[in-house]
Amino acid sequence: MRLVVDLNRCQSYGQCVFAAPEVFRFRGEESLEYDHVPDETNREDVQRAVAACPVQAIRSDRVGEHAVAPARQGEGRS
Ligand code: SF4
Secondary structure (H helix, E strand, C coil): CEEECCCCCCCCCCHHHHCCCCCEEECCCCCEEEECCCCCCHHHHHHHHHHHHHCCCEEEECCHHHHCCCCCCCCCCC
């Protein structure tokens, strides 16, 4: 899992720090630091952080994988 935070968009609300404290942290008052390649064991926390960010600044290449719509069953039935 790779993680990118758009620091131009980030407003230092800190929701990600609460959601995934092992991945996100503040250095000083407003400088956000984060693990660019967090451990897979933190995936659920990262998903919560992505969902919690009020400005959608956090992107992960694996987060949301489970949200892909399931294959439609019954499609093409006659
Ligand atoms: S929740 Fe979003 S805006 Fe807030 S610190 Fe984290 S990345 Fe920045």
